Amino acid sequence: GQNIDQPxxxxxxxxxxxQINCTYQTSGFNGLFWYQQHAGEAPTFLSYNVLDGLEEKGxxxxxxxxxxxxxYLLLKELQMKDSAxxxxxxxxxxxxxxxxxxxxxxxxxxxx
Amino acid sequence: xxGVSQSPSNKVTEKGKDVELRCDPISGHTALYWYxxxxxxxxxxLIYFQGNSAxxxxxxxxxxxxxxxxxxxxxTLTIQRTQQEDSAVYLCASSSRDRASYEQYFGPGTRxxxx
Numbered sequence: 001g002q003n004i005d006q007p008x009x010x011x012x013x014x015x016x017x018x019q020i021n022c023t024y025q026t027s028g029f030n031g032l033f034w035y036q037q038h039a040g041e042a043p044t045f046l047s048y049n050v051l052d053g054l055e056e057k058g059x060x061x062x063x064x065x066x067x068x069x070x071x072y073l074l075l076k077e078l079q080m081k082d083s084a085x086x087x088x089x090x091x092x093x094x095x096x097x098x099x100x101x102x103x104x105x106x107x108x109x110x111x112x
Numbered sequence: 113x114x115g116v117s118q119s120p121s122n123k124v125t126e127k128g129k130d131v132e133l134r135c136d137p138i139s140g141h142t143a144l145y146w147y148x149x150x151x152x153x154x155x156x157x158l159i160y161f162q163g164n165s166a167x168x169x170x171x172x173x174x175x176x177x178x179x180x181x182x183x184x185x186x187x188t189l190t191i192q193r194t195q196q197e198d199s200a201v202y203l204c205a206s207s208s209r210d211r212a213s214y215e216q217y218f219g220p221g222t223r224x225x226x227x
Contacts, residue, residue, distance in 0.1 A: 004154075031213045042116075042203065042218035043155070050213070087155065091212040098168040099145065099157040100212050 002026040002096065004103035006088050011109045012078055020073045020106045022088035028096055034062055034073045035087040037105065043087055046073070075108070083110045114138070116219035118204050124225045125194055133189040133222045137206030144187050145207075145216060146179060150200040158202075161187060162210045194226045 003025045012018040024032070031050040035043035047055055049064035049071060061074040075082055085107045089100040117136045125131050137144050146158040157171040161181040172178070176195075181187040191198055201223050205216035 033215075035218075042220050044218070045215045048213075048215065089155075095168065095170065097211045097213060098160045098162070099171065100147075100155070100216065101157065102147075102154040104152075104154040 002090055002092065002101040004088055004090060004101060006086075006103040006106045008104065009107045009109070011111060012075075014078055014080060014110055014112050016078050018075045018078060018108060020075070020086050020088075020108070022071045022073070022103060024069050024071070024088070024090050024103075026069070026090055026092055026096070026101075028092035028094065029066060030091050030093050030097055032062075032064055032071050033087075033089045033091075033100060034071075035089065037085045037087055039084070046086075078110050080110050080112070083108060116204055116206055116217050118202075118219040118222050120222060121220065122223045122225075124227060127196060127226055128193055130190065130192045131194055131224065133191075133202050133224070135187045135189070135204030135206075135219060137185065137187070137204070138208075138217055139185075141206035141208050141217070142184070143207040143210050143214075143216075144181055145205040145212075146187070146189050147203045147205065148200040149203060149221070155203065158189070160212075191224075194224075196226045199224055199226045 006022045034046040037043040047062035085105040088103040144161040147155040160168040201221040203221045205218045
């Protein structure tokens with residue numbers, strides 16, 4: 001099976017940096033996704049990591065360590081519109097590759 | 113282009129009634145997923161349709177839940193004899209590639225409330 005853990009809530013100040021950690025245990029691993037979900041809206045894709053290392057995309061970066069079962073999403077130069085839930089999800093091999101298994105999501109509140 | 117659409121956006125039903133939720137994926141997307149999101153919970157996988165292959169139904173919580181996909185496009189999720197614990201947001205997603213290691217595009221969801 002697969003188990004995903006991420007903090008429930010984080011608060012940060014506009015213009016600052018926030019790092020959202022995600023740890024996972026999985027019997028087979030074929031990639032980790034981060035999605036952003038504003039309240040009442042559909043999740044939207046942010047990043048996909050399958051190899052170790054850091055992927056940078058504008059203000060957002062995602063890191064993966066497969067040996068540690070660990071990822072983080074880094075949000076820089078926070079803006080008020082970044083207030084949302086951030087969802088960590090993994091996929092695997094075989095039948096586990098037919099789906100994403102999500103963590104509970106981290107709600108980020110950006111304060112002025 | 114048009115994204116994933118779902119209907120209805122909201123559905124209130126009485127316990128014991130049947131409901132049908134509809135998903136129109138992005139045109140040309142072969143993979144289609146259903147998830148549900150209960151209040152304060154993460155997204156929970158329900159079912160996966162891949163091209164012409166048999167669907168992966170391993171996430172359906174009970175035999176009251178079923179889904180079909182007609183013509184490789186529109187999908188309908190049916191919940192029979194609804195229970196209060198079925199109240200959730202039901203999300204549909206589609207992808208241009210089979211297997212979940214590719215980006216999924218989510219619809220806005222159907223909020224189901226069972227009274």
